[in-house]
Amino acid sequence: MTETNDVSALELAALMCSRVCHDVISPVGAITNGLEVLADEDDPEMKAHAMELITKSAAQASAKLQFARLCFGAAGSAGTELDLQDAKSVAEGLMMGERATLSWDAPAATIGKDYVKLLLNMILIGMAAVPRGGDVSVNIDGEMAKPTLRVRSSGQAARVPEETAKFLGGRDPDRFLDARAAQPYFTGLVARSLGLSIDARMEGETFVIEAFFADGGAGV
Template sequence: MSEAGDVSALELGALLCSRVCHDVISPVGAITNGLEVLADDDDPEMRVHAMELITKSAAQASAKLQFARLAFGAAGSAGAQLDLGDAKAVAEGLMKSEKASLTWEAPHATIGKDYVKLLLNMLLIGISSIPRGGEISVVVASDLTRPHLTVRTKGQAARIPDETARFLDGRDLDAFLDARAVQPYFTGLVARSLGMRLEARMEGEDFVIETQLAEAG
Protein backbone atom coordinates (compact mmCIF):
# COMPACT_ATOMS: atom_id res chain seq x y z
CA MET A 1 0.00 0.00 0.00
CA SER A 2 1.18 3.50 -0.74
CA GLU A 3 0.67 6.44 1.57
CA ALA A 4 -2.81 7.94 1.72
CA GLY A 5 -1.46 11.33 0.68
CA ASP A 6 -0.92 10.06 -2.86
CA VAL A 7 -4.48 11.20 -3.59
CA SER A 8 -4.54 14.97 -3.91
CA ALA A 9 -7.14 17.04 -2.09
CA LEU A 10 -8.56 18.05 -5.47
CA GLU A 11 -8.94 14.45 -6.63
CA LEU A 12 -10.42 13.35 -3.31
CA GLY A 13 -12.94 16.18 -3.35
CA ALA A 14 -13.97 15.38 -6.92
CA LEU A 15 -14.42 11.69 -6.16
CA LEU A 16 -16.50 12.38 -3.05
CA CYS A 17 -18.70 14.78 -5.03
CA SER A 18 -19.19 12.05 -7.65
CA ARG A 19 -20.14 9.62 -4.89
CA VAL A 20 -22.78 11.96 -3.46
CA CYS A 21 -24.18 12.71 -6.93
CA HIS A 22 -24.38 8.99 -7.68
CA ASP A 23 -26.36 8.44 -4.47
CA VAL A 24 -28.96 11.15 -5.12
CA ILE A 25 -29.36 10.97 -8.91
CA SER A 26 -31.78 8.04 -8.78
CA PRO A 27 -34.37 9.59 -6.42
CA VAL A 28 -34.03 12.99 -8.13
CA GLY A 29 -34.61 11.32 -11.49
CA ALA A 30 -37.70 9.62 -10.08
CA ILE A 31 -39.04 13.00 -8.94
CA THR A 32 -38.56 14.34 -12.47
CA ASN A 33 -40.42 11.35 -13.92
CA GLY A 34 -43.28 11.86 -11.50
CA LEU A 35 -43.57 15.53 -12.40
CA GLU A 36 -43.67 14.66 -16.09
CA VAL A 37 -46.57 12.31 -15.45
CA LEU A 38 -48.43 15.05 -13.55
CA ALA A 39 -47.88 17.46 -16.43
CA ASP A 40 -48.85 15.11 -19.26
CA ASP A 41 -51.31 12.52 -17.91
CA ASP A 42 -54.89 13.23 -16.85
CA ASP A 43 -55.56 9.70 -15.62
CA PRO A 44 -56.43 10.09 -11.89
CA GLU A 45 -54.87 6.74 -10.99
CA MET A 46 -51.62 7.65 -12.74
CA ARG A 47 -51.55 11.03 -11.04
CA VAL A 48 -51.96 9.41 -7.60
CA HIS A 49 -49.14 7.00 -8.45
CA ALA A 50 -46.99 9.93 -9.61
CA MET A 51 -47.58 11.86 -6.38
CA GLU A 52 -46.66 8.79 -4.32
CA LEU A 53 -43.46 8.41 -6.36
CA ILE A 54 -42.58 12.09 -5.92
CA THR A 55 -43.21 12.01 -2.17
CA LYS A 56 -41.21 8.83 -1.61
CA SER A 57 -38.31 9.94 -3.82
CA ALA A 58 -38.13 13.43 -2.30
CA ALA A 59 -37.89 11.89 1.18
CA GLN A 60 -35.20 9.51 -0.03
CA ALA A 61 -33.16 12.28 -1.67
CA SER A 62 -33.44 14.44 1.45
CA ALA A 63 -32.34 11.55 3.69
CA LYS A 64 -29.32 10.82 1.50
CA LEU A 65 -28.26 14.48 1.44
CA GLN A 66 -28.65 14.90 5.21
CA PHE A 67 -26.58 11.76 5.73
CA ALA A 68 -23.91 12.94 3.27
CA ARG A 69 -23.68 16.32 5.03
CA LEU A 70 -22.51 14.60 8.23
CA ALA A 71 -20.61 11.71 6.61
CA PHE A 72 -18.65 13.73 4.03
CA GLY A 73 -19.21 17.42 4.75
CA ALA A 74 -17.81 19.90 7.26
CA ALA A 75 -20.93 19.92 9.51
CA GLY A 76 -19.60 22.63 11.80
CA SER A 77 -16.34 24.35 12.55
CA ALA A 78 -13.05 22.65 13.37
CA GLY A 79 -13.21 20.84 16.68
CA ALA A 80 -17.01 20.97 16.74
CA GLN A 81 -19.04 18.45 18.71
CA LEU A 82 -22.05 16.71 17.20
CA ASP A 83 -24.98 15.08 18.93
CA LEU A 84 -25.08 11.30 18.57
CA GLY A 85 -28.86 11.66 18.42
CA ASP A 86 -28.49 13.63 15.19
CA ALA A 87 -26.19 10.95 13.81
CA LYS A 88 -28.76 8.29 14.70
CA ALA A 89 -31.53 10.29 13.02
CA VAL A 90 -29.70 10.64 9.70
CA ALA A 91 -28.68 6.97 9.85
CA GLU A 92 -32.28 5.88 10.40
CA GLY A 93 -33.40 8.13 7.55
CA LEU A 94 -30.90 6.55 5.20
CA MET A 95 -31.84 3.02 6.26
CA LYS A 96 -35.46 3.54 5.23
CA SER A 97 -34.38 2.99 1.62
CA GLU A 98 -32.06 0.06 2.39
CA LYS A 99 -32.80 -3.66 2.67
CA ALA A 100 -31.29 -3.96 6.15
CA SER A 101 -32.60 -3.09 9.61
CA LEU A 102 -30.61 -0.97 12.06
CA THR A 103 -30.00 -1.16 15.79
CA TRP A 104 -28.15 1.74 17.42
CA GLU A 105 -26.44 1.50 20.80
CA ALA A 106 -24.94 4.82 21.82
CA PRO A 107 -25.25 7.17 24.79
CA HIS A 108 -27.19 10.41 24.62
CA ALA A 109 -24.15 12.63 24.26
CA THR A 110 -22.08 14.76 21.93
CA ILE A 111 -18.76 13.62 20.47
CA GLY A 112 -16.22 15.14 18.11
CA LYS A 113 -17.62 15.66 14.62
CA ASP A 114 -14.88 13.59 13.01
CA TYR A 115 -15.88 10.58 15.15
CA VAL A 116 -19.43 11.01 13.86
CA LYS A 117 -18.07 11.23 10.33
CA LEU A 118 -16.08 8.04 10.89
CA LEU A 119 -19.05 6.19 12.40
CA LEU A 120 -21.39 7.05 9.54
CA ASN A 121 -18.82 5.99 6.98
CA MET A 122 -18.35 2.72 8.84
CA LEU A 123 -22.12 2.27 8.56
CA LEU A 124 -21.91 2.71 4.78
CA ILE A 125 -19.28 -0.01 4.63
CA GLY A 126 -21.54 -2.19 6.73
CA ILE A 127 -24.43 -1.66 4.30
CA SER A 128 -22.23 -2.67 1.37
CA SER A 129 -21.21 -5.87 3.20
CA ILE A 130 -24.76 -7.28 3.01
CA PRO A 131 -26.04 -6.47 -0.51
CA ARG A 132 -29.01 -8.83 -0.04
CA GLY A 133 -30.05 -7.18 3.20
CA GLY A 134 -29.97 -8.26 6.81
CA GLU A 135 -29.25 -6.63 10.16
CA ILE A 136 -26.78 -3.90 11.11
CA SER A 137 -25.81 -2.99 14.65
CA VAL A 138 -23.90 0.17 15.56
CA VAL A 139 -22.22 0.48 18.95
CA VAL A 140 -20.50 3.53 20.44
CA ALA A 141 -18.70 2.73 23.69
CA SER A 142 -15.78 3.60 25.96
CA ASP A 143 -14.46 7.10 26.68
CA LEU A 144 -16.43 9.47 24.47
CA THR A 145 -13.40 11.72 24.04
CA ARG A 146 -12.00 8.80 22.04
CA PRO A 147 -14.86 6.36 21.56
CA HIS A 148 -14.67 2.76 20.43
CA LEU A 149 -16.86 2.35 17.33
CA THR A 150 -18.18 -0.95 16.05
CA VAL A 151 -20.46 -1.86 13.14
CA ARG A 152 -21.56 -5.51 12.84
CA THR A 153 -23.71 -6.92 10.05
CA LYS A 154 -25.61 -10.17 9.67
CA GLY A 155 -27.13 -11.24 6.39
CA GLN A 156 -27.16 -13.74 3.59
CA ALA A 157 -23.74 -13.87 1.91
CA ALA A 158 -22.25 -11.21 4.21
CA ARG A 159 -18.70 -10.45 3.11
CA ILE A 160 -15.86 -7.97 3.30
CA PRO A 161 -16.59 -5.58 0.39
CA ASP A 162 -13.87 -5.70 -2.29
CA GLU A 163 -13.31 -1.93 -2.20
CA THR A 164 -12.94 -2.05 1.58
CA ALA A 165 -10.35 -4.80 1.39
CA ARG A 166 -8.34 -2.86 -1.20
CA PHE A 167 -8.60 0.75 -0.04
CA LEU A 168 -9.38 0.95 3.69
CA ASP A 169 -5.68 1.08 4.62
CA GLY A 170 -4.64 3.47 1.83
CA ARG A 171 -4.36 3.68 -1.91
CA ASP A 172 -3.42 0.54 -3.83
CA LEU A 173 -1.58 1.76 -6.92
CA ASP A 174 -2.53 -1.45 -8.74
CA ALA A 175 -6.26 -0.76 -8.28
CA PHE A 176 -8.34 2.06 -9.77
CA LEU A 177 -9.74 4.50 -7.22
CA ASP A 178 -13.19 5.55 -8.43
CA ALA A 179 -16.29 7.11 -6.89
CA ARG A 180 -17.32 3.72 -5.46
CA ALA A 181 -13.94 2.90 -3.94
CA VAL A 182 -13.36 6.41 -2.57
CA GLN A 183 -15.79 5.87 0.31
CA PRO A 184 -13.79 3.16 2.15
CA TYR A 185 -10.60 5.02 1.25
CA PHE A 186 -12.01 8.19 2.82
CA THR A 187 -13.14 6.19 5.87
CA GLY A 188 -9.57 5.02 6.42
CA LEU A 189 -8.31 8.59 6.04
CA VAL A 190 -10.69 9.85 8.73
CA ALA A 191 -9.68 7.04 11.11
CA ARG A 192 -5.98 7.75 10.66
CA SER A 193 -6.53 11.48 11.20
CA LEU A 194 -7.93 10.53 14.63
CA GLY A 195 -4.95 8.35 15.51
CA MET A 196 -6.94 5.18 14.85
CA ARG A 197 -6.98 2.33 12.41
CA LEU A 198 -9.90 0.24 11.25
CA GLU A 199 -10.11 -3.52 11.31
CA ALA A 200 -12.57 -5.14 8.88
CA ARG A 201 -13.01 -8.88 9.30
CA MET A 202 -15.42 -11.79 9.22
CA GLU A 203 -16.48 -13.36 12.51
CA GLY A 204 -18.14 -16.57 11.41
CA GLU A 205 -20.88 -15.38 9.07
CA ASP A 206 -20.91 -11.82 10.46
CA PHE A 207 -18.99 -8.88 9.05
CA VAL A 208 -17.40 -6.57 11.62
CA ILE A 209 -15.60 -3.26 11.24
CA GLU A 210 -14.31 -1.53 14.36
CA THR A 211 -11.80 1.06 15.49
CA GLN A 212 -8.46 0.21 17.05
CA LEU A 213 -5.80 2.52 18.42
CA ALA A 214 -3.12 3.10 15.79
CA GLU A 215 0.19 1.44 16.52
CA ALA A 216 2.91 3.79 17.69
CA GLY A 217 5.56 4.65 15.12
Protein backbone atom coordinates (compact mmCIF):
# COMPACT_ATOMS: atom_id res chain seq x y z
CA MET A 1 0.00 0.00 0.00
CA THR A 2 1.22 3.49 -0.77
CA GLU A 3 1.02 6.06 2.02
CA THR A 4 -1.49 8.67 0.97
CA ASN A 5 -3.30 11.08 3.29
CA ASP A 6 -1.59 11.31 6.66
CA VAL A 7 -3.67 11.52 9.80
CA SER A 8 -3.26 14.80 11.69
CA ALA A 9 -1.25 14.64 14.92
CA LEU A 10 -4.36 15.63 16.89
CA GLU A 11 -6.51 12.92 15.30
CA LEU A 12 -3.86 10.26 15.78
CA ALA A 13 -3.37 11.23 19.44
CA ALA A 14 -7.13 10.95 20.02
CA LEU A 15 -7.27 7.54 18.33
CA MET A 16 -4.32 6.18 20.31
CA CYS A 17 -5.83 7.46 23.58
CA SER A 18 -9.02 5.62 22.69
CA ARG A 19 -6.99 2.48 22.05
CA VAL A 20 -5.31 2.64 25.47
CA CYS A 21 -8.64 3.31 27.21
CA HIS A 22 -10.18 0.33 25.42
CA ASP A 23 -7.34 -1.91 26.58
CA VAL A 24 -7.60 -0.99 30.27
CA ILE A 25 -11.36 -0.54 30.67
CA SER A 26 -12.02 -4.25 31.14
CA PRO A 27 -9.66 -4.85 34.11
CA VAL A 28 -10.59 -1.50 35.66
CA GLY A 29 -14.26 -2.42 35.37
CA ALA A 30 -13.53 -5.76 37.03
CA ILE A 31 -11.85 -3.94 39.93
CA THR A 32 -14.97 -1.80 40.35
CA ASN A 33 -17.16 -4.91 40.38
CA GLY A 34 -14.95 -6.53 42.99
CA LEU A 35 -15.10 -3.46 45.23
CA GLU A 36 -18.90 -3.44 44.98
CA VAL A 37 -19.00 -7.07 46.11
CA LEU A 38 -16.73 -6.27 49.06
CA ALA A 39 -19.03 -3.41 50.07
CA ASP A 40 -22.30 -5.35 49.72
CA GLU A 41 -21.48 -8.93 50.69
CA ASP A 42 -21.08 -10.44 54.15
CA ASP A 43 -20.24 -13.94 52.94
CA PRO A 44 -16.50 -14.57 53.59
CA GLU A 45 -16.23 -16.80 50.52
CA MET A 46 -17.70 -14.12 48.26
CA LYS A 47 -15.36 -11.54 49.76
CA ALA A 48 -12.40 -13.83 49.09
CA HIS A 49 -13.47 -14.25 45.46
CA ALA A 50 -13.85 -10.48 45.17
CA MET A 51 -10.35 -9.89 46.53
CA GLU A 52 -8.96 -12.44 44.10
CA LEU A 53 -10.71 -10.66 41.22
CA ILE A 54 -9.43 -7.26 42.36
CA THR A 55 -5.86 -8.51 42.72
CA LYS A 56 -5.83 -10.21 39.32
CA SER A 57 -7.49 -7.30 37.54
CA ALA A 58 -5.19 -4.72 39.15
CA ALA A 59 -2.17 -6.70 37.93
CA GLN A 60 -3.63 -6.85 34.42
CA ALA A 61 -4.37 -3.12 34.36
CA SER A 62 -0.85 -2.34 35.59
CA ALA A 63 0.72 -4.62 32.96
CA LYS A 64 -1.33 -3.04 30.17
CA LEU A 65 -0.40 0.48 31.26
CA GLN A 66 3.30 -0.34 31.61
CA PHE A 67 3.24 -1.84 28.12
CA ALA A 68 1.38 1.16 26.69
CA ARG A 69 3.89 3.54 28.27
CA LEU A 70 6.71 2.02 26.22
CA CYS A 71 4.62 1.10 23.18
CA PHE A 72 2.83 4.41 22.63
CA GLY A 73 4.27 6.93 25.06
CA ALA A 74 7.50 8.81 25.70
CA ALA A 75 8.90 6.46 28.34
CA GLY A 76 12.61 6.86 28.83
CA SER A 77 12.57 10.25 27.12
CA ALA A 78 15.48 11.39 29.28
CA GLY A 79 17.73 9.04 27.30
CA THR A 80 17.96 7.78 23.76
CA GLU A 81 18.20 4.05 24.49
CA LEU A 82 16.30 1.43 26.45
CA ASP A 83 17.28 -1.98 27.75
CA LEU A 84 15.79 -4.82 25.70
CA GLN A 85 15.18 -6.69 28.95
CA ASP A 86 12.73 -3.94 29.92
CA ALA A 87 10.92 -4.48 26.62
CA LYS A 88 10.83 -8.23 27.26
CA SER A 89 9.52 -7.70 30.79
CA VAL A 90 6.58 -5.50 29.76
CA ALA A 91 5.75 -7.84 26.86
CA GLU A 92 5.71 -10.84 29.21
CA GLY A 93 3.52 -8.92 31.65
CA LEU A 94 1.03 -8.04 28.94
CA MET A 95 0.80 -11.60 27.65
CA MET A 96 0.25 -13.22 31.05
CA GLY A 97 -3.47 -12.70 30.59
CA GLU A 98 -3.56 -13.56 26.89
CA ARG A 99 -4.06 -16.78 24.96
CA ALA A 100 -0.73 -16.52 23.16
CA THR A 101 2.68 -17.25 24.65
CA LEU A 102 5.86 -15.26 24.07
CA SER A 103 9.21 -16.55 22.80
CA TRP A 104 12.09 -14.06 22.94
CA ASP A 105 15.30 -14.27 20.92
CA ALA A 106 17.20 -11.02 21.33
CA PRO A 107 20.58 -10.06 22.75
CA ALA A 108 21.02 -8.56 26.20
CA ALA A 109 21.66 -5.04 25.00
CA THR A 110 20.37 -1.50 24.90
CA ILE A 111 18.72 -0.19 21.76
CA GLY A 112 17.22 3.06 20.54
CA LYS A 113 13.93 3.70 22.34
CA ASP A 114 12.02 4.13 19.08
CA TYR A 115 13.14 0.65 18.01
CA VAL A 116 11.63 -0.62 21.27
CA LYS A 117 8.44 1.28 20.51
CA LEU A 118 8.32 -0.31 17.06
CA LEU A 119 9.05 -3.80 18.36
CA LEU A 120 6.29 -3.65 20.98
CA ASN A 121 3.80 -2.46 18.38
CA MET A 122 4.86 -5.35 16.15
CA ILE A 123 4.20 -7.71 19.07
CA LEU A 124 0.65 -6.32 19.37
CA ILE A 125 0.10 -7.06 15.69
CA GLY A 126 1.60 -10.51 16.18
CA MET A 127 -0.89 -11.17 18.98
CA ALA A 128 -3.78 -10.00 16.80
CA ALA A 129 -2.64 -12.48 14.13
CA VAL A 130 -3.42 -15.45 16.42
CA PRO A 131 -6.75 -14.57 18.08
CA ARG A 132 -7.27 -18.19 19.17
CA GLY A 133 -3.87 -18.38 20.81
CA GLY A 134 -0.49 -19.68 19.78
CA ASP A 135 3.13 -18.61 19.96
CA VAL A 136 4.44 -15.11 19.29
CA SER A 137 8.17 -15.28 18.62
CA VAL A 138 10.37 -12.17 18.74
CA ASN A 139 13.74 -11.98 17.01
CA ILE A 140 16.28 -9.16 16.65
CA ASP A 141 19.19 -9.54 14.23
CA GLY A 142 22.10 -7.38 13.18
CA GLU A 143 23.80 -4.43 14.80
CA MET A 144 21.76 -2.68 17.48
CA ALA A 145 22.35 0.64 15.69
CA LYS A 146 20.45 -0.68 12.66
CA PRO A 147 18.62 -3.85 13.67
CA THR A 148 16.22 -6.11 11.84
CA LEU A 149 13.10 -6.67 13.94
CA ARG A 150 10.97 -9.74 13.32
CA VAL A 151 7.85 -11.18 14.96
CA ARG A 152 6.44 -14.56 13.94
CA SER A 153 3.05 -15.82 15.09
CA SER A 154 1.96 -19.42 14.77
CA GLY A 155 -1.28 -20.93 15.95
CA GLN A 156 -4.74 -22.03 14.91
CA ALA A 157 -6.17 -19.79 12.18
CA ALA A 158 -3.14 -17.49 12.07
CA ARG A 159 -3.67 -14.73 9.52
CA VAL A 160 -2.69 -11.20 8.58
CA PRO A 161 -4.99 -8.99 10.70
CA GLU A 162 -7.42 -7.06 8.52
CA GLU A 163 -6.45 -3.66 9.95
CA THR A 164 -2.76 -4.42 9.41
CA ALA A 165 -3.34 -5.31 5.78
CA LYS A 166 -5.23 -2.05 5.26
CA PHE A 167 -3.21 0.48 7.24
CA LEU A 168 0.36 -0.70 7.93
CA GLY A 169 1.53 0.99 4.74
CA GLY A 170 -0.34 4.23 5.36
CA ARG A 171 -3.81 5.71 5.23
CA ASP A 172 -6.14 4.94 2.37
CA PRO A 173 -8.62 7.83 2.04
CA ASP A 174 -11.35 5.37 1.02
CA ARG A 175 -11.06 3.44 4.32
CA PHE A 176 -12.17 4.61 7.74
CA LEU A 177 -9.41 4.78 10.34
CA ASP A 178 -10.72 3.97 13.82
CA ALA A 179 -9.01 3.33 17.16
CA ARG A 180 -8.53 -0.35 16.32
CA ALA A 181 -6.86 0.40 12.99
CA ALA A 182 -4.81 3.29 14.38
CA GLN A 183 -2.32 0.93 16.03
CA PRO A 184 -1.04 -0.75 12.83
CA TYR A 185 -1.09 2.65 11.14
CA PHE A 186 1.04 4.03 13.99
CA THR A 187 3.37 1.03 13.68
CA GLY A 188 4.02 1.86 10.04
CA LEU A 189 4.66 5.51 10.90
CA VAL A 190 7.23 4.58 13.54
CA ALA A 191 9.01 2.19 11.15
CA ARG A 192 9.23 4.76 8.38
CA SER A 193 10.40 7.47 10.79
CA LEU A 194 13.37 5.19 11.54
CA GLY A 195 14.11 4.63 7.85
CA LEU A 196 12.87 1.04 8.00
CA SER A 197 10.77 -0.88 5.53
CA ILE A 198 8.02 -2.93 7.19
CA ASP A 199 6.16 -5.90 5.79
CA ALA A 200 3.43 -8.21 7.07
CA ARG A 201 2.82 -11.52 5.32
CA MET A 202 2.02 -15.20 5.68
CA GLU A 203 4.80 -17.77 5.31
CA GLY A 204 2.84 -20.98 5.02
CA GLU A 205 0.70 -21.09 8.17
CA THR A 206 2.89 -18.62 10.07
CA PHE A 207 2.29 -14.87 10.22
CA VAL A 208 5.43 -12.73 9.93
CA ILE A 209 5.88 -9.02 10.43
CA GLU A 210 9.37 -7.73 9.75
CA ALA A 211 11.01 -4.30 9.89
CA PHE A 212 14.35 -3.94 8.14
CA PHE A 213 16.71 -1.54 6.42
CA ALA A 214 16.47 -1.92 2.67
CA ASP A 215 20.25 -1.54 2.39
CA GLY A 216 20.78 -4.23 5.01
CA GLY A 217 22.24 -1.69 7.40
CA ALA A 218 25.14 -0.83 5.13
CA GLY A 219 27.20 2.11 6.16
CA VAL A 220 26.65 1.65 9.88
